[in-house]
Amino acid sequence: MIVSNRKDLKEIEKYIENLDKFFLIGCSECATLCGTGNEEAILNLKQWLEDNHKKVTGWMIAKTGCQILGTKRELSQYKEAIEQAQCIMVLSCGAGTQTITELFEEKPVIPLNDTLFIGNMRRFREFEERCRACGECFLAITGVCVVTLCPKSMLNGPCGGYKEGRCEVNPLRKCAWIIAYETLEKRGLMEKFYENILGPKDWSKANSPRQLKASTGYSKSKTEDPKEK
Amino acid sequence: MSNLKKKLVNGEFVVTAELTPPKGPEINQMIDKLKELKPLVDAVNFTDNPSGKMRMCSLAACKISLDLGFEPVLQMTCRDRNRIGIQSDLLGAHALGIRNLLLMTGDHPILGDQKEAKPVYDIDSSILIRLINNLNNGLDINGNRLNGKTEFFYGGVVNPNAEPLIPQLKRFEQKLKMGAEFFQTQMIFEIEKLEKFMDYAQRFNTKVIAGVVIIRSKKMLHYLNSKVPGVSVPKWLIDKIEGFNDEDVEKFGIDFTAKLILNIMEKKICHGIHLMAFSKVEEVKNLLNYIKI
Ligand code: SF4
Ligand code: SF4
Numbered sequence: 001m002i003v004s005n006r007k008d009l010k011e012i013e014k015y016i017e018n019l020d021k022f023f024l025i026g027c028s029e030c031a032t033l034c035g036t037g038n039e040e041a042i043l044n045l046k047q048w049l050e051d052n053h054k055k056v057t058g059w060m061i062a063k064t065g066c067q068i069l070g071t072k073r074e075l076s077q078y079k080e081a082i083e084q085a086q087c088i089m090v091l092s093c094g095a096g097t098q099t100i101t102e103l104f105e106e107k108p109v110i111p112l113n114d115t116l117f118i119g120n121m122r123r124f125r126e127f128e129e130r131c132r133a134c135g136e137c138f139l140a141i142t143g144v145c146v147v148t149l150c151p152k153s154m155l156n157g158p159c160g161g162y163k164e165g166r167c168e169v170n171p172l173r174k175c176a177w178i179i180a181y182e183t184l185e186k187r188g189l190m191e192k193f194y195e196n197i198l199g200p201k202d203w204s205k206a207n208s209p210r211q212l213k214a215s216t217g218y219s220k221s222k223t224e225d226p227k228e229k
Numbered sequence: 230m231s232n233l234k235k236k237l238v239n240g241e242f243v244v245t246a247e248l249t250p251p252k253g254p255e256i257n258q259m260i261d262k263l264k265e266l267k268p269l270v271d272a273v274n275f276t277d278n279p280s281g282k283m284r285m286c287s288l289a290a291c292k293i294s295l296d297l298g299f300e301p302v303l304q305m306t307c308r309d310r311n312r313i314g315i316q317s318d319l320l321g322a323h324a325l326g327i328r329n330l331l332l333m334t335g336d337h338p339i340l341g342d343q344k345e346a347k348p349v350y351d352i353d354s355s356i357l358i359r360l361i362n363n364l365n366n367g368l369d370i371n372g373n374r375l376n377g378k379t380e381f382f383y384g385g386v387v388n389p390n391a392e393p394l395i396p397q398l399k400r401f402e403q404k405l406k407m408g409a410e411f412f413q414t415q416m417i418f419e420i421e422k423l424e425k426f427m428d429y430a431q432r433f434n435t436k437v438i439a440g441v442v443i444i445r446s447k448k449m450l451h452y453l454n455s456k457v458p459g460v461s462v463p464k465w466l467i468d469k470i471e472g473f474n475d476e477d478v479e480k481f482g483i484d485f486t487a488k489l490i491l492n493i494m495e496k497k498i499c500h501g502i503h504l505m506a507f508s509k510v511e512e513v514k515n516l517l518n519y520i521k522i
Contacts, residue, residue, distance in 0.1 A: 151337050151348070152307075152335075152350040152353065153350050155353060156353055156356070157400040157403060158396050158400065159353075160333070160387065160458070160459040161336065162459070163459065163461050164461075168337060168458035168459065169337045169340070178393065178396065181396050181399075194402065197359065197403065197406075197407065199353070199356050200312060200356050
Protein backbone atom coordinates (compact mmCIF):
# COMPACT_ATOMS: atom_id res chain seq x y z
CA MET A 1 0.00 0.00 0.00
CA ILE A 2 0.96 3.65 -0.39
CA VAL A 3 1.59 5.15 3.03
CA SER A 4 0.61 8.76 3.56
CA ASN A 5 0.65 11.12 6.50
CA ARG A 6 -1.37 14.28 7.14
CA LYS A 7 0.49 17.51 6.44
CA ASP A 8 1.20 19.91 9.23
CA LEU A 9 -1.75 22.30 9.73
CA LYS A 10 0.61 25.27 9.49
CA GLU A 11 1.50 24.23 5.95
CA ILE A 12 -2.15 23.75 5.00
CA GLU A 13 -2.97 27.21 6.36
CA LYS A 14 -0.50 28.73 3.91
CA TYR A 15 -2.34 27.24 0.95
CA ILE A 16 -5.82 28.33 1.95
CA GLU A 17 -5.27 31.87 3.20
CA ASN A 18 -7.41 33.55 0.53
CA LEU A 19 -9.92 30.79 -0.03
CA ASP A 20 -13.29 30.29 1.67
CA LYS A 21 -15.23 27.43 0.07
CA PHE A 22 -13.94 23.89 -0.16
CA PHE A 23 -14.93 20.51 -1.51
CA LEU A 24 -13.22 17.53 0.16
CA ILE A 25 -12.31 14.20 -1.43
CA GLY A 26 -11.04 11.14 0.42
CA CYS A 27 -10.04 7.69 -0.82
CA SER A 28 -11.25 4.35 0.41
CA GLU A 29 -8.03 2.46 -0.35
CA CYS A 30 -4.60 3.13 1.15
CA ALA A 31 -5.47 6.54 2.57
CA THR A 32 -8.32 4.96 4.50
CA LEU A 33 -6.00 2.30 5.94
CA CYS A 34 -3.60 5.07 6.89
CA GLY A 35 -6.37 7.12 8.47
CA THR A 36 -5.55 10.03 6.18
CA GLY A 37 -8.48 9.76 3.77
CA ASN A 38 -11.34 8.00 5.58
CA GLU A 39 -14.61 9.50 6.78
CA GLU A 40 -13.20 10.42 10.17
CA ALA A 41 -10.30 12.30 8.59
CA ILE A 42 -12.70 14.15 6.29
CA LEU A 43 -15.06 15.10 9.10
CA ASN A 44 -12.17 16.29 11.27
CA LEU A 45 -10.91 18.44 8.43
CA LYS A 46 -14.40 19.79 7.83
CA GLN A 47 -14.68 20.73 11.49
CA TRP A 48 -11.28 22.43 11.45
CA LEU A 49 -12.16 24.43 8.34
CA GLU A 50 -15.46 25.52 9.83
CA ASP A 51 -13.75 26.51 13.06
CA ASN A 52 -11.59 28.70 10.86
CA HIS A 53 -14.72 30.28 9.35
CA LYS A 54 -14.48 28.45 6.06
CA LYS A 55 -17.32 26.71 4.27
CA VAL A 56 -17.39 23.11 3.11
CA THR A 57 -19.69 22.77 0.10
CA GLY A 58 -19.59 18.97 0.16
CA TRP A 59 -17.40 15.90 0.43
CA MET A 60 -17.10 12.36 -0.88
CA ILE A 61 -14.80 9.37 -0.63
CA ALA A 62 -13.56 7.95 -3.93
CA LYS A 63 -13.52 4.18 -4.19
CA THR A 64 -10.03 4.19 -5.70
CA GLY A 65 -8.71 7.72 -6.04
CA CYS A 66 -5.91 6.80 -8.40
CA GLN A 67 -8.37 5.27 -10.87
CA ILE A 68 -9.05 8.25 -13.12
CA LEU A 69 -12.19 7.16 -15.03
CA GLY A 70 -13.92 5.55 -12.06
CA THR A 71 -13.34 8.59 -9.90
CA LYS A 72 -14.61 10.89 -12.64
CA ARG A 73 -17.81 8.86 -12.78
CA GLU A 74 -18.25 8.95 -9.01
CA LEU A 75 -17.74 12.70 -8.91
CA SER A 76 -20.45 13.48 -11.48
CA GLN A 77 -23.15 13.48 -8.83
CA TYR A 78 -21.32 16.16 -6.79
CA LYS A 79 -21.19 18.58 -9.72
CA GLU A 80 -23.01 21.39 -7.98
CA ALA A 81 -21.14 21.25 -4.70
CA ILE A 82 -17.87 21.21 -6.59
CA GLU A 83 -18.90 24.19 -8.72
CA GLN A 84 -19.65 26.19 -5.57
CA ALA A 85 -16.25 25.44 -4.09
CA GLN A 86 -13.23 27.63 -4.84
CA CYS A 87 -10.87 24.84 -4.12
CA ILE A 88 -10.74 21.04 -3.81
CA MET A 89 -8.86 19.38 -1.00
CA VAL A 90 -7.75 15.81 -1.53
CA LEU A 91 -7.11 13.38 1.29
CA SER A 92 -5.25 10.63 -0.54
CA CYS A 93 -1.78 9.93 -1.86
CA GLY A 94 -0.19 12.09 -4.54
CA ALA A 95 -1.56 9.88 -7.30
CA GLY A 96 -5.14 10.37 -6.11
CA THR A 97 -4.57 14.10 -5.85
CA GLN A 98 -3.42 14.18 -9.46
CA THR A 99 -6.54 12.37 -10.62
CA ILE A 100 -8.46 15.34 -9.30
CA THR A 101 -6.00 17.84 -10.79
CA GLU A 102 -6.56 16.23 -14.17
CA LEU A 103 -10.35 16.35 -13.82
CA PHE A 104 -10.62 19.95 -12.59
CA GLU A 105 -8.02 21.95 -14.41
CA GLU A 106 -9.38 25.37 -13.48
CA LYS A 107 -9.70 24.85 -9.73
CA PRO A 108 -6.88 24.80 -7.22
CA VAL A 109 -6.38 21.29 -5.87
CA ILE A 110 -4.59 21.00 -2.54
CA PRO A 111 -3.12 17.78 -1.15
CA LEU A 112 -3.82 17.32 2.53
CA ASN A 113 -1.28 14.52 2.86
CA ASP A 114 2.39 13.87 2.25
CA THR A 115 2.97 10.60 0.40
CA LEU A 116 5.71 8.73 2.20
CA PHE A 117 6.43 5.26 0.86
CA ILE A 118 5.25 1.84 -0.27
CA GLY A 119 4.89 -0.23 2.85
CA ASN A 120 3.22 -2.81 4.97
CA MET A 121 1.11 -2.38 8.09
CA ARG A 122 2.44 -4.42 10.99
CA ARG A 123 0.04 -3.25 13.67
CA PHE A 124 -2.91 -0.92 13.31
CA ARG A 125 -1.52 2.21 11.59
CA GLU A 126 2.10 1.26 12.13
CA PHE A 127 3.77 1.20 8.75
CA GLU A 128 7.12 -0.02 7.46
CA GLU A 129 8.65 0.83 4.14
CA ARG A 130 9.19 -2.35 2.14
CA CYS A 131 9.59 -1.52 -1.54
CA ARG A 132 11.13 1.34 -3.50
CA ALA A 133 9.58 0.33 -6.79
CA CYS A 134 13.06 -0.22 -8.22
CA GLY A 135 11.71 -1.80 -11.40
CA GLU A 136 13.47 -5.16 -11.08
CA CYS A 137 12.48 -7.26 -8.10
CA PHE A 138 15.23 -9.30 -6.40
CA LEU A 139 13.09 -10.78 -3.64
CA ALA A 140 13.43 -14.28 -5.08
CA ILE A 141 17.14 -14.07 -4.28
CA THR A 142 17.37 -12.10 -1.07
CA GLY A 143 14.02 -12.76 0.60
CA VAL A 144 13.85 -9.29 2.15
CA CYS A 145 14.17 -6.19 0.05
CA VAL A 146 17.76 -5.05 0.52
CA VAL A 147 17.22 -2.28 -2.01
CA THR A 148 14.80 -0.70 0.47
CA LEU A 149 15.78 -2.02 3.90
CA CYS A 150 19.51 -1.38 3.50
CA PRO A 151 20.02 2.41 3.52
CA LYS A 152 22.87 1.90 1.06
CA SER A 153 20.85 -0.44 -1.19
CA MET A 154 23.72 -2.91 -1.14
CA LEU A 155 23.14 -5.88 -3.41
CA ASN A 156 25.94 -8.23 -2.43
CA GLY A 157 26.16 -8.37 1.32
CA PRO A 158 26.59 -6.03 4.25
CA CYS A 159 28.91 -3.05 4.59
CA GLY A 160 31.43 -3.08 7.40
CA GLY A 161 29.38 -0.74 9.53
CA TYR A 162 26.97 -3.00 11.40
CA LYS A 163 27.49 -3.58 15.10
CA GLU A 164 26.10 -6.66 16.82
CA GLY A 165 23.96 -7.18 13.76
CA ARG A 166 22.46 -3.67 13.93
CA CYS A 167 22.52 -1.20 11.04
CA GLU A 168 25.05 1.64 11.15
CA VAL A 169 22.40 4.11 10.04
CA ASN A 170 19.75 3.17 12.56
CA PRO A 171 20.96 0.93 15.40
CA LEU A 172 17.36 0.23 16.39
CA ARG A 173 17.05 -1.84 13.23
CA LYS A 174 18.66 -5.11 12.34
CA CYS A 175 21.07 -4.86 9.40
CA ALA A 176 19.03 -5.82 6.33
CA TRP A 177 21.85 -8.01 5.14
CA ILE A 178 21.95 -9.99 8.35
CA ILE A 179 18.28 -10.77 7.75
CA ALA A 180 19.02 -11.61 4.12
CA TYR A 181 21.85 -13.91 5.22
CA GLU A 182 19.61 -15.76 7.59
CA THR A 183 17.10 -16.15 4.79
CA LEU A 184 19.72 -17.39 2.34
CA GLU A 185 20.98 -19.85 4.92
CA LYS A 186 17.53 -21.19 5.76
CA ARG A 187 16.83 -21.66 2.09
CA GLY A 188 20.19 -23.36 1.59
CA LEU A 189 21.11 -20.78 -1.04
CA MET A 190 24.10 -19.09 0.59
CA GLU A 191 26.82 -20.75 -1.47
CA LYS A 192 24.88 -20.34 -4.66
CA PHE A 193 24.39 -16.65 -3.91
CA TYR A 194 28.13 -16.15 -3.77
CA GLU A 195 28.81 -17.78 -7.08
CA ASN A 196 27.69 -14.62 -8.79
CA ILE A 197 27.63 -10.97 -8.07
CA LEU A 198 24.36 -9.10 -8.20
CA GLY A 199 24.50 -5.89 -10.19
CA PRO A 200 25.53 -3.35 -11.18
CA LYS A 201 21.85 -2.67 -10.85
CA ASP A 202 20.01 -1.35 -13.87
CA TRP A 203 18.64 1.84 -12.35
CA SER A 204 17.29 2.93 -15.72
CA LYS A 205 14.37 0.66 -14.85
CA ALA A 206 13.55 3.07 -12.03
CA ASN A 207 13.80 6.26 -14.09
CA SER A 208 10.74 8.46 -13.65
CA PRO A 209 8.21 8.89 -15.02
CA ARG A 210 7.43 5.28 -15.87
CA GLN A 211 4.53 3.96 -17.92
CA LEU A 212 3.13 0.54 -18.41
CA LYS A 213 0.51 -1.17 -20.54
CA ALA A 214 -0.03 -4.28 -18.49
CA SER A 215 -0.71 -7.68 -19.86
CA THR A 216 -2.17 -10.57 -17.89
CA GLY A 217 -0.97 -13.48 -19.98
CA TYR A 218 2.12 -15.53 -19.20
CA SER A 219 2.32 -17.51 -22.39
CA LYS A 220 4.52 -15.39 -24.63
CA SER A 221 5.37 -12.11 -22.98
CA LYS A 222 7.05 -13.79 -20.02
CA THR A 223 10.44 -14.25 -21.62
CA GLU A 224 10.31 -11.50 -24.18
CA ASP A 225 12.73 -8.67 -23.69
CA PRO A 226 10.81 -5.45 -24.41
CA LYS A 227 14.05 -3.81 -25.54
CA GLU A 228 14.37 -6.23 -28.42
CA LYS A 229 11.12 -5.25 -30.00
CA MET B 230 54.40 -0.84 -10.13
CA SER B 231 53.64 1.22 -7.06
CA ASN B 232 56.08 1.07 -4.21
CA LEU B 233 53.35 -0.22 -1.92
CA LYS B 234 52.60 -3.07 -4.28
CA LYS B 235 56.29 -3.88 -4.74
CA LYS B 236 56.83 -4.13 -1.00
CA LEU B 237 53.74 -6.20 -0.37
CA VAL B 238 54.54 -8.55 -3.23
CA ASN B 239 58.11 -8.94 -1.94
CA GLY B 240 56.77 -9.89 1.44
CA GLU B 241 58.10 -6.78 3.18
CA PHE B 242 56.14 -5.43 6.13
CA VAL B 243 54.46 -2.16 5.13
CA VAL B 244 53.42 0.80 7.24
CA THR B 245 50.81 3.22 5.97
CA ALA B 246 49.07 6.10 7.68
CA GLU B 247 45.84 7.90 7.14
CA LEU B 248 45.40 11.60 6.55
CA THR B 249 42.07 13.31 6.21
CA PRO B 250 42.17 16.16 3.70
CA PRO B 251 41.42 19.57 5.20
CA LYS B 252 37.99 20.98 5.92
CA GLY B 253 38.56 24.08 3.82
CA PRO B 254 40.92 25.43 1.20
CA GLU B 255 43.98 25.78 3.42
CA ILE B 256 46.47 23.02 2.65
CA ASN B 257 49.64 24.12 4.42
CA GLN B 258 48.97 22.09 7.53
CA MET B 259 48.42 18.98 5.48
CA ILE B 260 51.63 19.61 3.59
CA ASP B 261 53.55 20.01 6.87
CA LYS B 262 52.19 16.71 8.13
CA LEU B 263 53.01 14.99 4.88
CA LYS B 264 56.61 16.19 4.99
CA GLU B 265 56.98 14.88 8.51
CA LEU B 266 55.35 11.57 7.66
CA LYS B 267 57.43 10.98 4.55
CA PRO B 268 60.43 9.33 6.23
CA LEU B 269 58.20 7.32 8.54
CA VAL B 270 55.74 5.38 6.40
CA ASP B 271 55.51 3.69 2.97
CA ALA B 272 52.38 5.42 1.76
CA VAL B 273 49.68 7.68 3.03
CA ASN B 274 45.96 7.06 2.57
CA PHE B 275 43.74 10.03 1.90
CA THR B 276 40.24 9.48 3.17
CA ASP B 277 37.13 10.22 1.13
CA ASN B 278 34.90 12.44 3.27
CA PRO B 279 35.07 10.01 6.22
CA SER B 280 31.88 9.53 8.25
CA GLY B 281 30.15 11.57 5.56
CA LYS B 282 31.82 14.77 6.80
CA MET B 283 32.58 17.08 3.91
CA ARG B 284 36.29 17.65 3.27
CA MET B 285 38.58 18.42 0.35
CA CYS B 286 38.55 15.57 -2.16
CA SER B 287 41.07 12.82 -1.66
CA LEU B 288 42.02 12.98 -5.33
CA ALA B 289 43.44 16.49 -4.96
CA ALA B 290 45.17 15.53 -1.73
CA CYS B 291 46.77 12.54 -3.48
CA LYS B 292 48.06 14.79 -6.23
CA ILE B 293 49.56 17.18 -3.69
CA SER B 294 51.24 14.21 -2.07
CA LEU B 295 52.63 12.98 -5.40
CA ASP B 296 54.03 16.44 -6.10
CA LEU B 297 55.91 16.18 -2.81
CA GLY B 298 57.33 12.86 -3.97
CA PHE B 299 55.27 10.79 -1.59
CA GLU B 300 53.16 7.81 -2.61
CA PRO B 301 49.45 8.17 -1.87
CA VAL B 302 46.60 5.69 -1.57
CA LEU B 303 43.36 7.11 -2.91
CA GLN B 304 40.36 6.06 -0.86
CA MET B 305 37.20 6.00 -2.92
CA THR B 306 33.68 5.43 -1.64
CA CYS B 307 30.37 4.83 -3.43
CA ARG B 308 28.49 7.33 -1.31
CA ASP B 309 28.80 10.51 -3.36
CA ARG B 310 29.17 9.50 -6.99
CA ASN B 311 27.36 7.31 -9.44
CA ARG B 312 29.23 4.90 -11.71
CA ILE B 313 29.88 7.61 -14.30
CA GLY B 314 31.44 9.95 -11.74
CA ILE B 315 33.49 7.17 -10.18
CA GLN B 316 34.97 5.97 -13.47
CA SER B 317 35.61 9.49 -14.64
CA ASP B 318 37.37 10.46 -11.37
CA LEU B 319 39.43 7.28 -11.45
CA LEU B 320 40.64 7.86 -15.01
CA GLY B 321 41.58 11.37 -13.92
CA ALA B 322 43.41 10.03 -10.88
CA HIS B 323 45.31 7.62 -13.08
CA ALA B 324 46.31 10.38 -15.48
CA LEU B 325 47.72 12.31 -12.52
CA GLY B 326 49.86 9.37 -11.53
CA ILE B 327 47.81 7.91 -8.68
CA ARG B 328 48.14 4.12 -8.64
CA ASN B 329 47.01 2.81 -5.24
CA LEU B 330 43.29 2.57 -4.52
CA LEU B 331 41.37 1.53 -1.44
CA LEU B 332 37.73 0.96 -2.27
CA MET B 333 34.75 0.93 0.05
CA THR B 334 31.03 1.55 0.14
CA GLY B 335 31.37 4.50 2.51
CA ASP B 336 29.62 5.65 5.68
CA HIS B 337 26.08 6.91 5.25
CA PRO B 338 25.61 10.71 5.00
CA ILE B 339 23.21 10.67 7.94
CA LEU B 340 26.26 10.16 10.18
CA GLY B 341 28.06 13.22 8.86
CA ASP B 342 27.75 16.99 8.76
CA GLN B 343 25.61 17.12 5.59
CA LYS B 344 22.77 14.91 6.75
CA GLU B 345 20.36 16.34 4.20
CA ALA B 346 22.48 15.11 1.28
CA LYS B 347 21.10 12.54 -1.11
CA PRO B 348 23.11 9.34 -0.73
CA VAL B 349 24.13 7.90 -4.08
CA TYR B 350 25.25 4.27 -3.60
CA ASP B 351 24.68 3.55 -7.27
CA ILE B 352 27.01 0.58 -6.83
CA ASP B 353 28.50 -1.13 -3.76
CA SER B 354 32.11 -1.89 -2.94
CA SER B 355 32.17 -5.37 -4.53
CA ILE B 356 30.98 -3.93 -7.81
CA LEU B 357 33.41 -1.03 -7.42
CA ILE B 358 36.24 -3.53 -7.12
CA ARG B 359 35.12 -5.31 -10.27
CA LEU B 360 34.88 -1.93 -11.96
CA ILE B 361 38.60 -1.29 -11.29
CA ASN B 362 39.36 -4.77 -12.55
CA ASN B 363 37.63 -3.76 -15.77
CA LEU B 364 39.56 -0.48 -16.02
CA ASN B 365 42.82 -2.39 -15.62
CA ASN B 366 41.69 -4.58 -18.51
CA GLY B 367 40.93 -1.57 -20.67
CA LEU B 368 37.16 -1.74 -20.24
CA ASP B 369 34.54 0.40 -18.59
CA ILE B 370 31.93 -1.07 -16.26
CA ASN B 371 29.72 -2.02 -19.21
CA GLY B 372 32.54 -3.66 -21.11
CA ASN B 373 33.07 -0.80 -23.57
CA ARG B 374 36.66 -0.57 -24.72
CA LEU B 375 38.81 2.25 -23.34
CA ASN B 376 41.72 3.80 -25.23
CA GLY B 377 44.15 2.06 -22.92
CA LYS B 378 44.47 0.14 -19.66
CA THR B 379 44.90 1.58 -16.20
CA GLU B 380 47.50 0.19 -13.83
CA PHE B 381 45.79 0.46 -10.51
CA PHE B 382 46.84 -1.50 -7.44
CA TYR B 383 43.56 -1.86 -5.63
CA GLY B 384 42.29 -3.16 -2.35
CA GLY B 385 39.14 -3.55 -0.34
CA VAL B 386 38.28 -3.25 3.31
CA VAL B 387 37.15 -5.90 5.75
CA ASN B 388 35.99 -5.73 9.35
CA PRO B 389 37.33 -8.62 11.48
CA ASN B 390 35.47 -7.25 14.53
CA ALA B 391 32.06 -7.60 12.92
CA GLU B 392 29.45 -9.61 14.74
CA PRO B 393 28.24 -11.80 13.21
CA LEU B 394 31.50 -12.42 11.37
CA ILE B 395 30.46 -14.83 8.62
CA PRO B 396 28.78 -12.20 6.41
CA GLN B 397 32.06 -10.24 6.52
CA LEU B 398 34.06 -13.31 5.57
CA LYS B 399 31.75 -13.91 2.65
CA ARG B 400 32.13 -10.31 1.56
CA PHE B 401 35.90 -10.65 1.82
CA GLU B 402 35.85 -13.71 -0.42
CA GLN B 403 33.57 -11.99 -2.87
CA LYS B 404 35.86 -8.94 -3.08
CA LEU B 405 38.80 -11.28 -3.71
CA LYS B 406 36.89 -12.91 -6.52
CA MET B 407 36.16 -9.50 -8.01
CA GLY B 408 39.90 -8.87 -8.12
CA ALA B 409 40.91 -7.09 -4.89
CA GLU B 410 44.70 -7.34 -4.59
CA PHE B 411 44.99 -6.43 -0.93
CA PHE B 412 42.84 -5.70 2.11
CA GLN B 413 42.87 -3.18 4.86
CA THR B 414 41.03 -3.98 8.07
CA GLN B 415 38.85 -1.85 10.30
CA MET B 416 40.71 -0.78 13.44
CA ILE B 417 41.81 -3.68 15.59
CA PHE B 418 41.83 -3.69 19.40
CA GLU B 419 41.99 -7.40 20.02
CA ILE B 420 44.63 -9.49 18.38
CA GLU B 421 42.49 -12.62 18.77
CA LYS B 422 39.88 -11.26 16.40
CA LEU B 423 42.51 -10.42 13.84
CA GLU B 424 44.04 -13.88 14.20
CA LYS B 425 40.69 -15.54 13.76
CA PHE B 426 40.11 -13.58 10.59
CA MET B 427 43.61 -14.27 9.29
CA ASP B 428 43.18 -17.99 9.88
CA TYR B 429 40.43 -17.76 7.34
CA ALA B 430 42.13 -15.25 5.03
CA GLN B 431 45.40 -17.12 4.77
CA ARG B 432 43.97 -19.81 2.54
CA PHE B 433 43.39 -17.20 -0.15
CA ASN B 434 46.92 -15.91 -0.64
CA THR B 435 46.16 -12.21 -0.32
CA LYS B 436 47.82 -9.31 1.48
CA VAL B 437 46.22 -7.88 4.58
CA ILE B 438 47.13 -4.62 6.27
CA ALA B 439 45.81 -4.32 9.81
CA GLY B 440 44.19 -1.06 10.85
CA VAL B 441 45.39 0.22 14.21
CA VAL B 442 44.64 3.38 16.11
CA ILE B 443 46.59 5.26 18.76
CA ILE B 444 44.30 5.87 21.71
CA ARG B 445 44.78 9.46 22.75
CA SER B 446 42.01 10.12 25.24
CA LYS B 447 38.95 8.65 26.89
CA LYS B 448 36.83 10.95 24.76
CA MET B 449 38.35 9.60 21.58
CA LEU B 450 37.73 6.02 22.61
CA HIS B 451 34.10 6.76 23.43
CA TYR B 452 33.71 8.55 20.12
CA LEU B 453 35.13 5.63 18.17
CA ASN B 454 32.92 3.21 20.03
CA SER B 455 29.66 5.09 19.69
CA LYS B 456 29.97 7.16 16.53
CA VAL B 457 32.17 5.30 14.08
CA PRO B 458 30.41 2.63 12.01
CA GLY B 459 31.81 -0.85 12.46
CA VAL B 460 34.05 0.06 15.39
CA SER B 461 33.34 -1.60 18.73
CA VAL B 462 35.86 -1.02 21.47
CA PRO B 463 35.95 -3.99 23.84
CA LYS B 464 34.43 -3.24 27.21
CA TRP B 465 37.51 -4.29 29.15
CA LEU B 466 39.52 -1.66 27.30
CA ILE B 467 37.06 1.10 28.05
CA ASP B 468 36.90 0.02 31.70
CA LYS B 469 40.67 -0.08 31.94
CA ILE B 470 41.13 3.43 30.58
CA GLU B 471 38.38 4.84 32.81
CA GLY B 472 40.73 4.51 35.77
CA PHE B 473 43.60 6.51 34.20
CA ASN B 474 44.25 10.25 34.23
CA ASP B 475 44.75 12.03 30.91
CA GLU B 476 48.52 11.78 30.84
CA ASP B 477 48.43 8.09 31.62
CA VAL B 478 45.92 7.50 28.84
CA GLU B 479 48.38 8.93 26.31
CA LYS B 480 51.20 6.75 27.57
CA PHE B 481 48.97 3.74 27.70
CA GLY B 482 47.71 4.49 24.16
CA ILE B 483 51.19 4.37 22.60
CA ASP B 484 52.14 1.36 24.67
CA PHE B 485 48.97 -0.54 23.82
CA THR B 486 49.25 0.03 20.07
CA ALA B 487 52.98 -0.67 20.05
CA LYS B 488 52.40 -4.03 21.73
CA LEU B 489 49.64 -4.82 19.29
CA ILE B 490 51.90 -4.06 16.34
CA LEU B 491 54.85 -5.97 17.78
CA ASN B 492 52.56 -8.90 18.30
CA ILE B 493 51.36 -8.71 14.71
CA MET B 494 54.94 -8.54 13.46
CA GLU B 495 56.37 -11.26 15.65
CA LYS B 496 53.64 -13.74 14.93
CA LYS B 497 53.61 -12.64 11.28
CA ILE B 498 49.85 -12.29 11.44
CA CYS B 499 49.51 -9.62 8.74
CA HIS B 500 51.54 -8.04 5.98
CA GLY B 501 51.53 -4.52 7.31
CA ILE B 502 49.82 -2.00 9.51
CA HIS B 503 47.79 1.06 8.76
CA LEU B 504 47.64 3.87 11.32
CA MET B 505 44.15 5.30 11.41
CA ALA B 506 42.53 8.40 12.80
CA PHE B 507 45.48 10.26 14.21
CA SER B 508 46.10 13.98 14.30
CA LYS B 509 49.67 14.34 15.52
CA VAL B 510 52.61 13.13 13.44
CA GLU B 511 54.48 13.19 16.73
CA GLU B 512 52.44 10.21 17.90
CA VAL B 513 53.26 8.23 14.79
CA LYS B 514 56.91 9.06 15.30
CA ASN B 515 56.81 7.99 18.94
CA LEU B 516 55.05 4.81 18.07
CA LEU B 517 57.37 3.84 15.22
CA ASN B 518 60.42 4.72 17.31
CA TYR B 519 59.04 2.55 20.03
CA ILE B 520 58.75 -0.46 17.80
CA LYS B 521 61.76 0.56 15.65
CA ILE B 522 60.63 -0.65 12.28
S1 SF4 C 1 13.69 -5.42 -5.12
FE1 SF4 C 1 12.79 -3.57 -6.03
S2 SF4 C 1 10.74 -4.16 -6.65
FE2 SF4 C 1 11.46 -5.78 -5.24
S3 SF4 C 1 10.70 -5.15 -3.22
FE3 SF4 C 1 12.75 -4.26 -3.46
S4 SF4 C 1 12.46 -2.21 -4.33
FE4 SF4 C 1 10.54 -3.36 -4.57
S1 SF4 D 1 24.61 -2.02 8.34
FE1 SF4 D 1 23.53 -3.41 6.96
S2 SF4 D 1 21.57 -2.42 6.50
FE2 SF4 D 1 22.89 -0.88 7.42
S3 SF4 D 1 23.86 0.13 5.69
FE3 SF4 D 1 25.27 -1.50 6.27
S4 SF4 D 1 24.64 -3.26 5.04
FE4 SF4 D 1 22.99 -1.77 4.90
